Amino acid sequence: MGITATTTASFSLETLPSGHVQLQETLDKKRRRWSSLLHSKDYHTVIREVLSYELGKYANSTSILPKSMSKIMRECILILASAPLIFTAAVDGILTTRFRADQDLQEEYAQIQERAHRQPSIYVHLLADEEGLAPTANQYMVIRDIILKYITYSGDAELAWKIDNVSNPKTSTGAATQGYRKYLWTTDISSRRLKILTKFCDGVYKRWMETPPAERETPMAFPPGECGYALNSHKRLEQHRKHISSNYLMNLVSDICVVLHRDLNLFPHLFSMHQFIIYLIFKPQQVEIAEIFCSGLLQVWIEIGGGFNHYPAGLSTASAKKVTPDEWREHDRFVRDMSPLEHNLKVQRALVDEYAAGLNEGMAGELREALESHSDDEDDIRDVDFKPDDVDTDE
DNA sequence: CGGCTGGTACCGGGAGAATA
DNA sequence: TATTCTCCCGGTACCAGCCG
Numbered sequence: 001m002g003i004t005a006t007t008t009a010s011f012s013l014e015t016l017p018s019g020h021v022q023l024q025e026t027l028d029k030k031r032r033r034w035s036s037l038l039h040s041k042d043y044h045t046v047i048r049e050v051l052s053y054e055l056g057k058y059a060n061s062t063s064i065l066p067k068s069m070s071k072i073m074r075e076c077i078l079i080l081a082s083a084p085l086i087f088t089a090a091v092d093g094i095l096t097t098r099f100r101a102d103q104d105l106q107e108e109y110a111q112i113q114e115r116a117h118r119q120p121s122i123y124v125h126l127l128a129d130e131e132g133l134a135p136t137a138n139q140y141m142v143i144r145d146i147i148l149k150y151i152t153y154s155g156d157a158e159l160a161w162k163i164d165n166v167s168n169p170k171t172s173t174g175a176a177t178q179g180y181r182k183y184l185w186t187t188d189i190s191s192r193r194l195k196i197l198t199k200f201c202d203g204v205y206k207r208w209m210e211t212p213p214a215e216r217e218t219p220m221a222f223p224p225g226e227c228g229y230a231l232n233s234h235k236r237l238e239q240h241r242k243h244i245s246s247n248y249l250m251n252l253v254s255d256i257c258v259v260l261h262r263d264l265n266l267f268p269h270l271f272s273m274h275q276f277i278i279y280l281i282f283k284p285q286q287v288e289i290a291e292i293f294c295s296g297l298l299q300v301w302i303e304i305g306g307g308f309n310h311y312p313a314g315l316s317t318a319s320a321k322k323v324t325p326d327e328w329r330e331h332d333r334f335v336r337d338m339s340p341l342e343h344n345l346k347v348q349r350a351l352v353d354e355y356a357a358g359l360n361e362g363m364a365g366e367l368r369e370a371l372e373s374h375s376d377d378e379d380d381i382r383d384v385d386f387k388p389d390d391v392d393t394d395e
Numbered sequence: 396c397g398g399c400t401g402g403t404a405c406c407g408g409g410a411g412a413a414t415a
Numbered sequence: 416t417a418t419t420c421t422c423c424c425g426g427t428a429c430c431a432g433c434c435g
Contacts, residue, residue, distance in 0.1 A: 061410085168402090192412090192422070230425070244402085245425065315409055316424035399434080406427075414419070 026210040027304055031222050034297065035092050038080065041347050044367050046297070047076040054296040057312055064288045064314050073370035075289040079279065081344035082335050084108055087278045090124060091297060093222040096132035096274050111338065112277055116233045119331045120287060120320050122279040122294050123233040125226040125240065125250060125308070127257075129269035134223035137211040140305075142266060144204040146256045151197050153179050153189075162263055166255035167243055183252040193248065196310045200249055200302040207305025225307040226250050226273070227295040229287065231319035233277045240275070250308035281320075282335040284328060288314035345371070 025033075034046045051072065058065055066072055085108050089095040099105055112121075128134050135143070149155045150163060161176035164183070171182055184193050208216065226247060230236035240246045250273065257271040281290050291313040300307035323331075335341065348371060355364035 064409085186422070190422085228424075232426090236425070239425080242401085245423090247424085311423050312410080316407090316426090318408060319426065397435100400432085402429105402431085404427100404429085407425095409424100410422090412419105412421080415417085 027207060027299055027306055028211070028221060031091075031093065031299060038088070038091060041344070041351070043077050043080045043348065044073075044351075044363060044370075047073055047080070047293070048366075050293060050296040051076070054292055054313075058292075058314075061312075064317075065292075066285070070366070070369040071285075072289055073366065075283075075286050076293050077345075077348060077370055078283070078341070079286065079290055079293060081348065082282070082339040082341040083279065084112060084339060086112065086276060090126075090276065090278050095276060095278075096126050096128040096134070096223055099132065099276075108338075109276075112280060113234070115280055115331075115334060116277045118232070118327070119334070120229065120231050120281040120323065121233045121277050122281065122290055123228055123230060123237055123275065123277045124294075124298065124300075125273040125275055126223040127225065127253065127271050127307075128223050128274050129271050131269075132274070133219040133269070134221075135267075135271055136219055137208045137216040139267065139271075140204050140220070140224065141208050142260065143253060143256055144201045146260065147197055147201055147252065150181060150252070150256075151184065151194055159259070162259050163252070163255050166258045167251070183248045196249060196302065197252075199310070200308075203302045203305035205305075222299065222306070223274075224253075224305075225298055225300045226309055227291070227298055227300045227307075227313070228309075229281075229291040229313075229317055229320075231322065237275045237277075240273070247308055247310075249302070249310060253308065280331065280335055282328070282331040284320060284323070287317045287320040291317065 030049075034049070037046050055065070055072075085105050086095065086099075089098055089102075089105060099109075115121075126134075146159070146163075150160050157173075157177045160181055161171065161173050164171045164176060164181065169182075171180060179189065181189065184190055184197070186193070207220075211220075228236070240250075243251045254271075254273050257267065260267040261270040279290060279294060281287055295301070295309055295313045298306075300309040302308065302310045348367065352364050352368045352371065355361075355367065
């Protein structure tokens with residue numbers, strides 16, 4: 001019972017060299033297309049595609065999202081328009097390799113980090129080696145093989161014991177022999193966790209299958225990732241490093257990577273989770289949508305082989321209520337000062353006319369509505385004097 | 396002694412499965 | 416069908432052990 005077929009625009013029917021027929025655009029191709037659309041400022045197409053897949057998961061949800069599509073679209077536009085360099089680098093898949101060499105990126109990141117002590121934000125984990133290179137598709141399959149052994153009760157107990165003792169809390173050999181698996185355990189071996197890990201393995205296999213055989217030995221262009229929200233991402237990321245209130249699947253994979261490198265010598269490099277804070281949230285009504293949209297855009301979901309997210313986004317955001325109106329105003333001011341938000345919005349307004357001129361009334365209408373969906377009344381903190389005429393933002 | 400740190404237990408809210 | 420139970424993510428409270 002897979003996800004109901006996505007209804008995104010273009011399906012490509014192609015035959016891989018292996019003879020396998022591809023019914024859907026691959027993760028890799030879709031991501032490259034999104035990345036290039038965003039560079040040409042076509043936010044609208046990307047948002048529509050991301051949401052068409054993601055929002056389906058919330059069909060039965062009660063109240064985490066606004067009812068009107070144009071309001072959701074508007075928040076996504078604001079996110080893209082205010083995205084820092086580091087966000088774009090994450091979408092492009094070059095963040096882990098480029099970061100160390102790029103001074104602009106580092107300087108901007110220093111500011112983001114400083115803000116993230118108080119300002120709600122979106123963080124990511126990216127699986128990469130010491131140089132920032134992602135595993136190859138073949139290596140990802142090796143990780144999958146180890147997980148399949150790990151979840152097999154009668155499987156290799158010594159291997160399971162090694163994995164369970166990479167990080168705290170440590171476990172005994174006896175427990176491992178009797179079938180205990182740290183990352184599968186809640187009150188017993190959890191069937192729910194087994195299901196999630198199996199789904200992850202299926203996703204990895206899917207991604208491997210859709211990778212052309214000639215490319216399976218080169219690092220994947222988009223590192224497997226995980227994405228989340230936090231009021232204080234520094235604290236939250238520390239919890240993840242210590243495997244406290246973290247994501248058991250992601251913790252398992254990172255421990256397996258240690259075993260593969262240190263004990264089994266199957267990986268010449270150590271793959272680990274590289275942490276980044278990629279986006280500063282500046283409006284209360286952005287919180288849930290930001291986590292949902294970013295995780296969709298960054299393709300971190302297990303079922304597509306993109307990463308380690310298995311639990312719905314946008315649910316654990318209660319802490320955002322602790323931010324006071326004054327603080328939100330301050331966050332808003334900061335983001336508008338540091339990002340090209342106003343300029344990008346101007347480009348979007350120009351695009352409405354372009355679409356209209358090209359007789360693409362559907363797109364023009366949707367985009368116009370989203371841009372004009374005025375953050376009505378109490379919704380928006382910053383209601384005061386919005387002046388369409390440019391405010392020359394010189395630093 | 397007060398302050399820091401790391402570890403652990405626990406809380407809250409939402410969803411979905413299990414149970415009455 | 417209504418209620419309870421279990422799980423997950425994000426966050427807090429508290430405690431033991433160490434240091435100056």
